[in-house]
Amino acid sequence: MADAIIFSAPTRFGNVPSQFKQFLDINGGLWAQGKLANKVVSAMSSASNPHGGQEATILSIYTTMYHWGAIVAAPGYTDPVTFAAGGNPYGTSVTVDQEGNLKEDVKDAVIHQAKRTVTVAGWVKEGQQG
Numbered sequence: 038m039a040d041a042i043i044f045s046a047p048t049r050f051g052n053v054p055s056q057f058k059q060f061l062d063i064n065g066g067l068w069a070q071g072k073l074a075n076k077v078v079s080a081m082s083s084a085s086n087p088h089g090g091q092e093a094t095i096l097s098i099y100t101t102m103y104h105w106g107a108i109v110a111a112p113g114y115t116d117p118v119t120f121a122a123g124g125n126p127y128g129t130s131v132t133v134d135q136e137g138n139l140k141e142d143v144k145d146a147v148i149h150q151a152k153r154t155v156t157v158a159g160w161v162k163e164g165q166q167g
């Protein structure tokens with residue numbers, strides 16, 4: 038099973054889509070078996086507007102992660118690429134036009150967030166073995 042998980046969900050009224058929530062809920066069995074504890078996670082989101090609720094969507098994902106006992110590895114301001122991508126320290130955010138195209142180039146922020154999540158997962162795994 039994965040040591041690190043990165044979620045990316047579009048915003049629906051400042052929250053995750055119902056389908057995404059359904060996905061989290063149907064994994065309750067794994068949670069009950071303790072299989073989701075200590076996963077290192079982070080999240081990203083999109084919306085139609087720059088302030089359309091991406092931060093709230095990411096935080097709502099993290100709320101479930103706290104219930105899992107997961108370890109949230111948010112990007113924070115650990116690299117200047119976050120500023121260039123709009124400065125959301127909770128996770129990479131982007132806006133999407135009507136055709137589904139990304140309006141900003143957030144590639145570097147996505148790469149940084151992904152690398153950081155995997156790096157922290159490596160630290161946790163090493164620590165568990167040591």
Ligand SMILES: Cc1cc2nc3c(=O)[nH]c(=O)nc-3n(C[C@H](O)[C@H](O)[C@H](O)COP(=O)(O)O)c2cc1C
Nearest residue numbers: 047048049050051083084085086088089090133137
């Ligand atoms: C039901 C619904 C609610 C949405 N709510 C918001 C919103 O509150 N703010 C916003 O900026 N965009 C909102 N959007 C736009 C989506 O966030 C945007 O389309 C999405 O990030 C792109 O992914 P999609 O292809 O799944 O729609 C909403 C879209 C839908 C369908």
